[in-house]
Amino acid sequence: MTFSQFLAIINARARVFWAIFIGVIVLGVGLSLVWPKKYTAVATVVVDIKPDPVSAMMYQSMLNPALMATQVDIIQSDRVARRVVRNLKLTENPDIRREWQESGDETSDIETWLVEVLQRDLDVKPSRESSVISVAYKARDAKFAAGLANAFVQAYVETSLDLRVDPAKQYSSFFDTRSKEARDTLEKAQARLSKFQNENGVINADERLDIETQRLNELTSQLVAIQALSSESSSRQSQVTSGAVEKLQEVTNNPLVGSLRVDLGRQEARLQELNAKLGDNNPQVIELKANIAELRQKIDAEIRRIGGGVGVTNTINKQREAQVRFELDAQRNKVLKMKQVRDEGSVIQRDIENAQRAYDTILARLTQTSLESQTTQSSVAVLAPATPPMLPSSPKLVLNTILAVFLGGLFALSTVLVKELRDRRLRSASDVAAMLGLPVIGVLPSLHAKNSKKKRAAQALQHRLVGQIAAPKTGN
Helix, strand or coil, rough: HHHHHHHHHHCCCCCHHHHHHHHHHHHHHHHHHHCCCCCEEEEEEEECCCCCCCCCCCCCCCCHHHHHHHHHHCCCHHHHHHHHHHHCCCHHCCCHHHHHHHCCCCCHHHHHHHHHHHHEEEEEEEECCEEEEEEEEEEECCHHHHHHHHHHHHHHHHHHHHHHHHHHHHHCCCCCHHHHHHHHHHHHHHHHHHHHHHHHCCCCCHHHHHHHHHHHHHHHHHHHHHHHHHHHHHHHHHHHCCCHHHHHHHHHHHHHHHHHHHHHHHHHHHHHHHHHCCCCCCCHHHHHHHHHHHHHHHHHHHHHHHHHHHHHHHHHHHHHHHHHHHHHHHHHHHHHHHHHHHHHHHHHHHHHHHHHHHHHHHHHHHHHHHHHCCCCCCCCCEEECCCCCCCCCCCCCCHHHHHHHHHHHHHHHHHHHHHHHHCCCCHHHHHHHHHHHCCCCCCCCCCCCCCCCHHHHHHHHHHHHHHHHHHHHHHH
């Protein structure tokens, strides 16, 4: 279809086109004038997520879309709507109760019915690149719309605070119970340690163990030294027992034995001189022999005394060795027992330390959650409360008129084209050529010409041509 054909169709069915076009415009304008006016009040809130001074939680500096979508869902939730109903006490309004009864909705209570009604006219839109959320409410009364918008904002602020405080209260109650249990565990561990210390007489196990260990080391050193002395005395005792007493160092180094031996040597030398001069029976010789025999007896007696002293020394050393060994064994057993006591005490002490750490951790969390449960600051703040609008938001006369013009033209064109397709007619010479596939020889003047002479001439020409065309067919 060419544009000229389209214009020809519109021109041919102009009455239908204009009737529909004007009718739709009149209907749209009439409905806009008759339709009840509604007012839209808008309140804005800002969601400010920042580090919490209580919990010291770090948040991202920019809000992500998921968080903003969550806030929008919270505002549109039934929980916020129910809080609005309860804050405004709408269920106590007799007019509202009458409307609920007239609605015939018996499947739900009045509060649920009000929630559904209020949510129909609520519109929540987040800003695209900011943390501001617009809460709009539409109603027939401007003040009522502003009141509902502010009520939804207030309910949203309170709900967001509840969503933050309620979990903190639950955690606070949980940690309160856990802290009492941890404190009982700590007190039991401390009591067990006190009882253990009293039973074992332990004040500072590490310090006492160090002293006893030092004493054990000293006894070990003494035993080694005494064992060396005992071994030496046993060796000298063996010499005494084998008859080699004179070879003992004590004998050779004894000054009395040495002086007696010197005197004995001097007396024997004198005896030899006197014996050679005077003979054996000389009184001087006899006296000198008696002196020599007495010296030898003294030497033997002193050697026996020294040998007996070696035996006594060996016996003493053996006794000292046995005593030190006994003390060493006792000290070793004492140190081992103290180590066992210290290990048991260390286990109890570790239990106390673990219980103390657990109690401190739980107490810190209890303090934190207790402060969080008492907070009155929300991350949502009212940026601008809603005010009663001066002009209605709907119906919009200009917009509806433009829309009626567009829809009227579209509907009128559609109707004209549908009627043309159902009743197809030739509107121009090009239609004849397109339909018959023959060239157009001539075009008759329009029978609807306004000039009567032209109209009569066109009719006569049309009859003449028809007669000429029909003559050959009659002859055949």
